[in-house]
């Protein structure tokens with residue numbers, strides 16, 4: 001209980017730091033947030049609350065083809081287009097109570113020609129929003145400057161830098177952009193301090209796979225030298241997206257050893273502690289993970305929060321299934337309120353409550369996930 005309260009307070013502090021104060025002028029957002037939390041816990045079938053976390057894939061296009069990404073999958077099913085500014089607005093207006101808007105998906109947001117306009121528009125429409133941008137950052141200084149990014153109103157820039165050196169980056173992401181990205185991060189942090197701004201928070205994301213996991217300890221040192229605000233270490237263990245051998249070579253013992261070393265270096269140098277649970281407690285995390293793998297669909301939040309909308313306005317639940325074009329209606333054709341408690345969602349929630357597989361794709365990816373790691 002105490003740890004849940006501490007974690008909520010930590011999130012609140014971060015939310016306010018990135019400019020969430022205007023939430024106080026939007027009296028229905030906070031009650032919706034708490035109602036949503038209650039409905040999630042109660043596993044409600046008909047939702048009175050609306051989602052508080054939404055991901056919009058503003059760009060279905062990408063300039064890279066990283067080996068671990070679902071885009072490298074031969075059955076890549078998503079619309080490869082940019083969302084139009086008007087459509088973005090139409091969608092956002094249907095989701096007035098969101099707290100966190102993530103601009104990502106299986107594409108590169110900085111590639112969108114109206115990227116800055118989109119962020120500014122979101123900030124204007126919902127001033128309290130926590131706007132998080134996931135980016136490969138290869139276009140920093142080309143599509144947008146560091147100053148523009150600081151002034152845009154984005155709350156968090158989450159830079160995908162899956163390597164602590166240029167050669168490993170090339171191996172994972174297929175291009176020579178490591179130095180440019182590292183320079184870009186420095187420029188963004190400089191611009192933020194020159195402009196006296198509190199946002200965006202700048203973090204790096206190190207998606208772990210067999211090609212790079214040995215670099216995790218070195219990566220903490222790099223991120224610390226750069227002065228980023230946070231580091232994330234997700235791994236392909238839960239969502240391999242078709243790169244099913246992505247964890248091959250990552251035995252539990254090897255991963256634990258690397259994570260223990262990463263944690264001790266982070267402590268020693270005072271680097272922002274990676275947030276992932278298995279970095280904090282690699283041994284305990286594995287048993288939790290084994291349990292989670294077989295049960296994920298029973299506790300999945302996507303049916304009551306955290307929804308995704310792709311670049312064509314389709315309502316999707318998650319990004320786990322690389323082959324199925326599973327969408328559940330289009331927000332440009334039907335109001336979201338109808339879809340949210342429409343027949344598909346009601347059936348999915350009912351099935352989840354009954355312990356059954358909620359939707360067909362869940363059966364393919366969350367009930368029979370990739371094979372577990374070797375000891």
Ligand SMILES: C[S@@+](CC[C@H](N)C(=O)[O-])C[C@H]1O[C@@H](n2cnc3c(N)ncnc32)[C@H](O)[C@@H]1O
Nearest residue numbers: 068069105107108134135136160207239240241
């Ligand atoms: C899909 S990308 C979209 C945004 C942007 N193009 C980028 O690379 O950051 C968002 C994040 O998902 C990660 N990712 C890609 N494939 C993944 C996979 N199979 N499992 C887990 N994360 C993955 C990427 O490394 C990246 O950090």
Ligand code: SF4
Nearest residue numbers: 062064066069106107
């Ligand atoms: S991880 Fe990001 S940059 Fe790489 S192919 Fe996927 S969407 Fe593009």
Ligand code: SF4
Nearest residue numbers: 297300317318362366
């Ligand atoms: S496939 Fe289904 S159970 Fe798995 S994360 Fe997606 S919505 Fe949730």
